[in-house]
Amino acid sequence: MSERPGAGQFATAALSEPAGSDSAARPALTVRLSVPGAAQMRLLGARLAGVLRPADLVVLAGSLGAGKTTLAQGIGEGLGVRGPVTSPTFVIARVHPSLRGGPDLVHADAYRLGSRLEVDDLDLDADLDHSVTVVEWGEGLVEGLATGHLRITIDRSVAELAAAELAAAELAAAELAAADGLENGSAAGAVDGAPDEARSVTVTGYGSRWEAAADGLRAALADRLR
Ligand SMILES: Nc1ncnc2c1ncn2[C@@H]1O[C@H](COP(=O)(O)OP(=O)(O)O)[C@@H](O)[C@H]1O
Numbered sequence: 306m307s308e309r310p311g312a313g314q315f316a317t318a319a320l321s322e323p324a325g326s327d328s329a330a331r332p333a334l335t336v337r338l339s340v341p342g343a344a345q346m347r348l349l350g351a352r353l354a355g356v357l358r359p360a361d362l363v364v365l366a367g368s369l370g371a372g373k374t375t376l377a378q379g380i381g382e383g384l385g386v387r388g389p390v391t392s393p394t395f396v397i398a399r400v401h402p403s404l405r406g407g408p409d410l411v412h413a414d415a416y417r418l419g420s421r422l423e424v425d426d427l428d429l430d431a432d433l434d435h436s437v438t439v440v441e442w443g444e445g446l447v448e449g450l451a452t453g454h455l456r457i458t459i460d461r462s463v464a465e466l467a468a469a470e471l472a473a474a475e476l477a478a479a480e481l482a483a484a485d486g487l488e489n490g491s492a493a494g495a496v497d498g499a500p501d502e503a504r505s506v507t508v509t510g511y512g513s514r515w516e517a518a519a520d521g522l523r524a525a526l527a528d529r530l531r
C-alpha cells in the first residue's frame with residue numbers, strides 16, 4: 306500500500322475522485338421515487354431536509370418546469386429557513402437564513418454559468434461549511450464545491466407524459482364544466498397554474514458523506530409520499 310498510514314478508506318476514496326468528475330464514480334446509494342404532484346415534491350424536500358447537514362451539497366437536475374424549485378422550497382420549509390424560496394433567475398444565488406439556529410439554505414441557479422463554479426464565483430455572504438447548498442442546473446458544474454454531494458434528477462417519463470396528456474384533457478374538460486358554472490375540483494392541486502403530473506425522481510449520493518448516511522437517507526425516503 307502506498308497510502309500513508311492512517312489514511313482511512315473514506316479519505317482515500319475522496320482523494321482519488323478528482324473534483325467535479327465524481328459523476329463517473331460509483332454512487333454510495335441510489336433511490337428512485339415517483340412523485341405524483343407539487344405538494345408531494347415539497348414533502349420530499351422536507352424529508353430530505355431532515356437528513357441534510359451543514360456543508361451538504363445538493364445538485365438538482367431536470368428540464369425547465371421539472372420541479373427543481375418546488376423541491377428546493379420543500380427543503381427550505383424542512384430546514385426552517387426564511388423564505389420565500391423562488392427561482393433565483395436574476396441572481397446566481399440567494400441565502401435563506403435559518404429561523405431556528407440550524408444551517409442556512411444557499412439556493413443557487415447555475416443555468417447561465419458556462420463553466421465550473423468556484424466558491425468565489427458564488428460571491429456569497431455565507432459560509433458553505435455552515436449552510437446547505439442547493440444548486441439548480443448544477444450538474445457537471447458545482448460538484449467540486451464539496452467532497453461529496455446528492456444529485457437529484459427529476460424526469461417526466463414517457464408514461465408520465467402520457468398521463469400528463471390525459472390529465473390536461475381532464476383539466477380542459479373540468480374548465481369547460483367550470484365555465485358552465487359547475488364546481489371545478491380537479492384543478493385544486495395546481496397552486497401555481499401548472500397541473501399536477503407525476504415526476505420520476507432519482508436521488509443519488511456520492512462520496513463518503515453519503516456512504517455514511519445511506520441508511521438514514523433510505524429510511525427518510527421509505528414512506529410513501531401522499
Ligand atoms: N409532481 C410534480 N412535482 C413538482 N412540480 C410539479 C409536479 N406536478 C406539477 N408540478 C408543477 O410544475 C411546476 C414546476 O416548476 P419549478 O419547480 O419552478 O420547476 P424548475 O425549477 O425545475 O424549472 C410548478 O408549477 C409545479 O406546481
Ligand SMILES: [Mg+2]
Nearest residue numbers: 373374392441
Ligand atoms: Mg427553477
